[in-house]
Amino acid sequence: MTASVRRERRRNAGLARPSSAPGLPTTWGVPWHGARRIQIYASTLVPGPLQIYGYREAVRTYPLARECGHDEAVLPNGVPVTFVLEESVLHHQVGGHDVMSAQFSHLLGVLHSATNLSVSLIPLHAVRTPVELPMEPFVIIDSRQVVLPVTPVPVVLERREQTARYTAAFARLHRLALTGFSASQHLSGLLNPLAPTSAGLANIREGSDLPCAATV
Template structure:
């Protein structure tokens, strides 16, 4: 894996390597014995166990067969596929603009029945107004020097995606930090329109909106990076340098547990709307 990719992805690759070493040790085999039984050079086993060479699915099948651990094969393959697909570098992904990335996840949103989202400083995309989305994407285009200017087309794609909020068959749970109600993206008028829109969508039957007050005791759980959970299938995490897609079940479960913990800190219903109205009243518009 190139050094430019996320340390989180590299850590995931090393975690898989460590698991394979443990499988070998639990089977009571030396690296040489495993290599001989597998029919490959001992150097390959060493590279795999040290995270310097990523195994193929065929390698995993051989490894598990030699170690009499075929029961672990489905989980190890899932972990390998997670490592393969988890990291998307912004610079590489945005060479042809922003719209194609949003189009590529349309089917994911359409098929997701239970969507959960935690955001620390921004209003999540499904709840954004067109003006707020335009401000966000324009900032990203300029900051990351995206070579293709397709902001307008990307905004249209994102706005169209919001139809799933009302078409039935989906539920949406959003938890925001109170700070997300105050950070201005596009100026006070854009934020004011966004907060008014938030009050409207919070009343939709499909939507649960929680706001974690700034003054709440954060001992149980403090803020983390923004993340989005799609059913039990995957979790997406946005980082400064790229985009993580997590498909390993135990890792998805960690994000789901974190979301539940944040949900318990949040205010809902009229109390959440009071926080939104307070933020709106504080704007100089």
């Protein structure tokens, strides 16, 4: 383990923890502190509540990603949150190899922890029907609101027929995803190739970290 990875892990101690400050948590400007259940689907970037420090700082250098809320990190206290991540999210080199290695390790820690957070992963090799193809990122709050972070001013859907479509889509995507031990095994397999190369370490020492290739 490199010194930079160790620094990342120290910085990220306590991340993805619920907030104890009432009224503070929001997603893209939409309050969710009164929510009873939150479902988050991510197909472009690791969602804000799961981001480590270095990953979030890299995302913040991209204005559109920042304005669309992909660096938000606060969750409401005691509320069950279910994440479904597309594996493709984890193949975007955001912040460089050391940052990604620490981000993977953080996700593994969340998978192993007994909290209100549930993380599942849709592998690249998943067999899908047309209605199960990847979608734009979205958040469902209590099955009554859907937030789409597609513009700096988020699209919020509240009509029943609209929210029902996303609730059904989330259920379909969740059925495709690996959970628990299977998700942990798959993520561990993805982590191994992320060991920094000697060239990468030289770049880091020179202050020229690998560029972020993710888009929103």
